[in-house]
Amino acid sequence: MFEKSNLGRTVEILWIVGLIFTGLKLCKVIDWSWWWVTLPFWGGISLIVLSLIAAIIYAVILDKIEDRKKLNKNTVSMER
Numbered sequence: 001m002f003e004k005s006n007l008g009r010t011v012e013i014l015w016i017v018g019l020i021f022t023g024l025k026l027c028k029v030i031d032w033s034w035w036w037v038t039l040p041f042w043g044g045i046s047l048i049v050l051s052l053i054a055a056i057i058y059a060v061i062l063d064k065i066e067d068r069k070k071l072n073k074n075t076v077s078m079e080r
Contacts, residue, residue, distance in 0.1 A: 007051055014044035 018040035024030045025037045 007047060011044040011047055014040040014047075018044075 018038065021030070021032070021037045021040065025032060025034070030037075
């Protein structure tokens, strides 16, 4: 069916690690601050957000390139 991307696998691993850390903290096996325990969740979310921002920037740049190509094509045809 569908293959997961590397980003999807990375986020999945981060969430699993976060759940393990949360369970260990709640069972009092580790005595870490909640900031460290929840850090894998924030890492996964930040990867997703950064990927979306990169995709939007990429789309905007491609759109501008296409606009320039159309403008150049129209300019060349007007000169003839």
